[in-house]
Amino acid sequence: MPATNAHNGPVAVLGAGAWGTALANIACDHRDTLLWARNKEVASEIQAKHTNRGYLPDVALHASMQATSGLSAALDYACAGTSPGLLILAVPLAGLRSLCELVSEGLAHRTDRISGIIWTCKGLEASSGKLPSQIAQEALGADLNIPSGVLSGPSFAREVAQGLPVALTVASQSAALRSSCINALHGGAVRVYTSDDVVGVEVGGALKNIMAIACGISDGLGLGTNARAALITRGLAEMTRFGEALGARPATFYGLTGLGDLVLTATGELSRNRLVGLEIGRGRSLSDILAGGLTAEGARCAQAVLLRAQSLKVDMPITRAVCEVLFQGISPIGAVTRLLAREATTE
Numbered sequence: 001m002p003a004t005n006a007h008n009g010p011v012a013v014l015g016a017g018a019w020g021t022a023l024a025n026i027a028c029d030h031r032d033t034l035l036w037a038r039n040k041e042v043a044s045e046i047q048a049k050h051t052n053r054g055y056l057p058d059v060a061l062h063a064s065m066q067a068t069s070g071l072s073a074a075l076d077y078a079c080a081g082t083s084p085g086l087l088i089l090a091v092p093l094a095g096l097r098s099l100c101e102l103v104s105e106g107l108a109h110r111t112d113r114i115s116g117i118i119w120t121c122k123g124l125e126a127s128s129g130k131l132p133s134q135i136a137q138e139a140l141g142a143d144l145n146i147p148s149g150v151l152s153g154p155s156f157a158r159e160v161a162q163g164l165p166v167a168l169t170v171a172s173q174s175a176a177l178r179s180s181c182i183n184a185l186h187g188g189a190v191r192v193y194t195s196d197d198v199v200g201v202e203v204g205g206a207l208k209n210i211m212a213i214a215c216g217i218s219d220g221l222g223l224g225t226n227a228r229a230a231l232i233t234r235g236l237a238e239m240t241r242f243g244e245a246l247g248a249r250p251a252t253f254y255g256l257t258g259l260g261d262l263v264l265t266a267t268g269e270l271s272r273n274r275l276v277g278l279e280i281g282r283g284r285s286l287s288d289i290l291a292g293g294l295t296a297e298g299a300r301c302a303q304a305v306l307l308r309a310q311s312l313k314v315d316m317p318i319t320r321a322v323c324e325v326l327f328q329g330i331s332p333i334g335a336v337t338r339l340l341a342r343e344a345t346t347e
């Protein structure tokens, strides 16, 4: 069992999809770790067989990993260490608000037993256009007063679960939480960098998914590698403009959670967002592609980003083109023609 120190409380990862399972597997190398799955069968499989075949086929999980389908049991676990525990919320953005509300209820009167809460979702809320940090602040409630932050960066869960190298960034206003996160995850094949630009990290993670859909569409149409490079570069400019308007630092977009994750998701064959674009470019409908429950957060958040950009008076031509194709019946090639027909401008 790992030794105890000020940063060595238990880790509870909430959400046992691909990313939650991969993160819990890393945390097991450093601290006592439990994974919460809302599905009983998934929790039983992890606990009994140390596999999660539905999300990470062919991966043998750490023998010390605990699992439960009881959320209150998971919170009890995080609170019961000799040092305060760390919570990592690994559900998609659509589940963040409801999970934070449940966590807030479950932690009342014992907030001193938790050192921090980290979320990993990438997107803006479809109904409100809010960032994960704004959602978490509202749903956890001001009284909870636990340090919080976001973990992001270029990371396909499957590669991480296979032990391949990866670099991530944790962003938080709390230096103590940043150190706790490093203590829980950094080491071996995993590097964890730190930042205090929470908004920049969140905007990068949300918008790279939209740009990955755009690149997928372009590749699905067979428009070539020049077109893909142009979309990545102008997509990064679009992400940076949007982030700056929300108070993010431009430099954040040239780091792991901006450019790094954009390149990975726009070009990597494991990306679900890129897959959505590829299939759209090949002629399939969005509803058909998402019918099996694929987690592709760029599609959900594109309209929210466009609405927010309009109110911020930020020009987002690639995001607008993605929305036109996904939701307004414009053909992929029609959207490309419109993008190319815009006035010439300075870079």
Ligand SMILES: NC(=O)c1ccc[n+]([C@@H]2O[C@H](COP(=O)([O-])OP(=O)(O)OC[C@H]3O[C@@H](n4cnc5c(N)ncnc54)[C@H](O)[C@@H]3O)[C@@H](O)[C@H]2O)c1
Residues within 6 Å of the ligand: 015, 016, 017, 018, 019, 020, 038, 039, 055, 090, 091, 092, 093, 094, 095, 096, 098, 099, 120, 121, 122, 155, 156, 157, 158, 294, 295, 297
């Ligand atoms: N998969 C990756 O490679 C990867 C890497 C980095 C970040 N992320 C981010 O992590 C988040 C999770 O992604 P994932 O790939 O693990 O998704 P996933 O589809 O593999 O799994 C999502 C899990 O969350 C659970 N869930 C969904 N809504 C929930 C709710 N309301 N309450 C409780 N549980 C809920 C599902 O049952 C499932 O177990 C996403 O925001 C994604 O962008 C994913």
Ligand SMILES: O=P(O)(O)OC[C@H](O)CO
Residues within 6 Å of the ligand: 122, 153, 154, 155, 156, 209, 212, 261, 264, 265, 270, 271, 272, 273, 274, 295, 296, 297
């Ligand atoms: O499969 P995607 O497109 O959701 O991307 C997964 C991660 O966000 C990559 O960092």
